[in-house]
Amino acid sequence: MKKRIYLSLFAFAGFFSANAQSYLGYTHDNYAGVQGVLFNPSSIVDSRFKTDINLFSMSSSVTNDAYGVKIFDVFKDGYDFDLEAKKSFSNANNAAFNTDVMGPSVMFNIAPKHSLAVYTRARAFVNVIGVNGQVINDLAKDDMESFPEANVGSFNGVGNSWGELGISYAAVLYQRGQHFLKGGITAKYLQGVANYHIQGNDVTMEFNEDLILPENSTYTTTGSAVYGSSQDFETNSDLEIDSKSRGFGFDLGLTYEWRPEYTADRADINDLKEVNKYKLRFGISVTDIGSMKYEKGIRNLYNLNDTFTQDDLDNADGIYDLYTNKTVINGTVKSYLPTALHADVDWNIYKKFYLNANGDLGVVSKDKLNQNSIANRVSLTPRYESRWFSAYIPVSYMDYSKQVQAGLGLRTGIFFIGSGSIISNAISKSSRAADIHLGFKIPVYQKKAKDKDQDGDGILDKDDACPTVAGPVENNGCPWGDQDNDGVLDKDDKCPTVAGPTANKGCPWEDKDNDGVLDKDDKCPSVAGPKENAGCPWPDTDSDGVLDKDDKCPKVKGTLANNGCPEVTTEVIKKLNDFSKSVLFDTSKATIKAESTAKLDEIVKVMNEYSNANFKLEGHTDSTGNAAKNLQLSKDRAAAVKDYLIAKGISADRLSSEGYGITKPIASNKTVEGRAQNRRVEIIVVK
Template sequence: MKKRVFLSLFAFASFCTANAQSYLGYYHDNYAGVQGVLFNPSSIVDSRFKTDINLFSISSSVANDAYGVKIFDVFKDGYDFDLEAKKSFSNANNAAFNADVMGPSVMFNIAPKHSLAVYTRARAFVNVVGVNGQVINDVTKDNKTSFPEATVGSFNGVGNSWGEFGISYAAVLFQRGEHFLKGGITAKYLQGVANYHIQGNDVKLEFNDNILPQLSTYETQGSAIYGSSQDFAANSDLDFDSKSRGFGVDLGLTYEWRPEYSADRADINDLKEVNKYKLRVGVSVTDLGSMKYNKGIRRNYDLNQIISQDDYDNADNFDEFLENNYNFTVLNGAVRSHLPTALHADIDWNIHNKFYLNANGDLGIVSKTKLNQSSIANRVSLTPRYESKWFSAYIPVSYMDYSKQAQVGLGLRTGVFFIGSGSILSNAISKSSKSADIHLGIKIPIYQKKAEDKDQDGDGILDKDDECPTVAGPVENKGCPWGDRDNDGVLDKDDKCPDVAGPAANNGCPWEDKDNDGVLDKDDKCPTVAGPKENAGCPWPDTDGDGVLDKDDKCPKVKGTLANKGCPEVTKEVIKKLNDFSKSVLFDSSKATIKPESNDKLEGIVNVMNEYSNANFKLEGHTDSTGNVAKNLQLSKDRAAAVKDYLIAKGISADRLSSEGYGVTKPIASNKTVEGRAQNRRVEIILVK
């Protein structure tokens, strides 16, 4: 019994978790046909198919949050799941299982804006949420030892299988210009096959090992509700009941943005054989409804009990185990099982030509903990695809909240056959996959015919309505081109000067030039006063009025001469004034350090040089003949450089200044007298031309 009680209910589901959305990546294809109705019933109207007949298709998917495996190793001989699977137990592991088989089904158009679909479908769905995976693993392993009280959890589990017969109707709801909206509804008859459900309330478990295994005991606490579509404890064979049935509904809307629509292409919305949208947005709610099992039974179990290992091992099935070892109350009668209601939303972008990118989200909108309530695992996906009439390829990338792993898959459609998986690429490289899925099908597609060519000039106006059937023209002019008498490229209907050529920017009229300066008024900042093009049609200014235009004036705000580029000339008087200041600059004895009392003189030099901002100067240093000639030469250079550095520090550009020292070589007085030597120790300023 060890492998048939808890393991059969929880462990299998713990490693076979599944998303509940079938045909991952395929159902967004504009050539998905009748399969698309399972996701959004509005998809079948304005379809690329005139008729689509499904012969057989299946979609099955598995995933999990408790075990990770190398998928392709599982099928090898000798694979040991217990040893090789990577375990990720938590106190709330989740599980589900979904298989979806579509039998003979068909979709077809009943009018240009109306479509129908009829389908048959068989589904199996299992999901368990909130189970302590570690406890279940401890109970089911072969060589277990005593473990203290552990919480199994307030878990919820549902297993349900049923058949569906659905009829879908879809219609165009709104079509105006670039905007297109369609809606659809599916009504489905549900035929129940089998149902199991269980709900635990604060279930706890303690195992006490004994040297004699048969004397080992389990102490359990809490309560549980366990029900099924029939009393399998009394009769383990499936007793099919045709009266176990129910009804369900799917609803869907699809909006398309069709920017290529225009007055000249008003017929584009009538072209059935091509996709017309740049952006498509779909929203749907699926699996609204439930089914009732008339022969159902439900037991409420009191789990506060101690049972032996023998009790555990000797039970033939789960029903027998519970019934023989725990007190319970019985409720016979109808059992209602609810469908896994879900909200779906997707955005499909036509990137270019036959390349698309789809973003999709699937969200369960029912409680995962409600008794006998199936629920999907939430998921988001991003699927790039290439799509054409006879071939499609898609690569879905998805993330699901149960497995908590990114999945990458691949799918192909080749006319009558399609096959794909939402996880095959990621599983090929992963050593710890928690999901796997596959879908495939065979169908007979009957495509929309290409519209007959009754528009010779291709202007979107049928020849029967076109007054110029061989020359393209707009619908406003009955298919004839607009005239252009002045041949300026502006149609007469838009030309305010139809007989005089002019640019479109001026409504077909020529631009004026009032001041005749060669600069058009639209570009002329001084349209009534002539001026050169280089100054945007305005005359060049002379701010200081010295006869030198500002564009050529190096001193535009100070009057100067043309010869000196608009700047004032440096006169002999100015040079004398500069040298009166410079010759009064005092230095520390035998040093190039300027004495502080010379700052006023230096500031005078700065002020004069600022007045003549375009003039360049050379500072020459000189000494008397006292002392060593070489040292005097260096001292003269240093003193000239010191004055230059001071001027630069006060803002005079270094590019305007140079310095040199001449030592004793250029005396201006006799070195034999004290007065003469004092005159020879100087810094002179020379104008550089």
């Protein structure tokens, strides 16, 4: 067998990886537009755009904590990665992969304080956690030396690709003086494309390059592993996108702005859409809450504690053939989104110069099976921004690469391009990360206000009869009157001098039957009844004297003592046990004989008649044979009857079983007839 047996085990662990977030340094720009919704859905409201249309944009990046290279040398002829890369192997190296492509997308205002965005997006994530980097390095060598034993360790890997259709809504939540708060939410439909996941627990193995074993020697591995995918690629290597492989997710975001330029003389500042109004901006969001299910998934559970001979190795085509001690589970495979917390502070230093501090934190367990996660990051980004041009220099530190990275980005209105690591990559000989983002869009900016509208009611001051108080155009910019102060304007109030709710056109609700339940909420407005029953008197459907609200069996007559349900009498128990005595089992087994099913079905009928009663099944044997085996046999037979009843629809919550072996005889074990009576399953009522 080739060395690929081992490489197959780590096919997931290629050290490709991604940054904690896409579009690093760009999304916090006030002119980022629809891209901003990907990391804080509240960003789209009160923006500098009327509409922003994304034609195409993408962000992709790589990082890891095992290999460092001079990025631009990698593309030169003759570059030897194995010799020239700076290696930092540990027992638990990490990596992650994220490519983010945004398709046709748009954001737009639907009202002065409300905005929507609709976007399409394709994403791919790969995470590798806790892999022994030295083992990976040795397996990749062409001249790999023999190992007596390699400690692969406990690792976790997941790769997931999917498409998103997202709808975002954002609104201004609070606006008073210098304080401004907005919030947003994104709901997204997820279409799964492909998924791989692998997890190992205390894996060790011994190997050499050619896998030629000395005579009479063996090859040994230990530990356990789980491997799964969105489809069975072993039988069909062609990717098949299943429309049923889908899921849902959502993002939440809040943004607070401090606007010190707001004064009594500048009360119009908050309503100017085309200019920035804050000195400090604080944003917080949680993204990628959700998961998706692959309906045609497959998962293999491997027990790696095994020993192989030379014949085993020669005859196996791959790791899947070599390890036969596995459990295969076909069906739904659930993959979890890389849920993350994002927080940033944006400081308007002077005019069009800003400084942004940002943190991205993964809030999910990176060791969880099939769980994507981000690499935690903090960044500091100075930038210059204007309507048609922005420049930014992100400086960041991420927990995987454990290096400070510096980048550069530019925006020119219809096009943007940038990288969070381009400067570091140009000067460092051991970069562990590289990224790039770019995009094309059509921005439609807010127009500059030509005339003042102090009260923001859409009527310019020169035409407004009440320029400092908002009012409708139908009333010349003045508010409508409300004599009774009930919130319903007099023009719409049917009872203008008596306060009443809006739903009743300003008039108070009536209560004709005086039962304390208003007619609008009263299901029986002409007959008094309690509030708990929507104003109707309580019924007694089965006329047993127990009201339906207290009746556990409202359609069957019963007794007050048994909460309106019929009581299980001694005669009923006798009837059940007469049936149970006819239940026969195979000799010395808990297998029910076929001829007993009729009696068991009779027991089901009786139990269904008393649907609120609970029963205990007690198994007994005669004294023949070993007492301990008889005890277990009695438990198994009682459990077998219980399982049969459950399979026939009796709730498992109503049944329990126990075995007593030879301890409770009801006849003498010295006679054939007595022993036959002692071999029984009894049914009792549990009070």
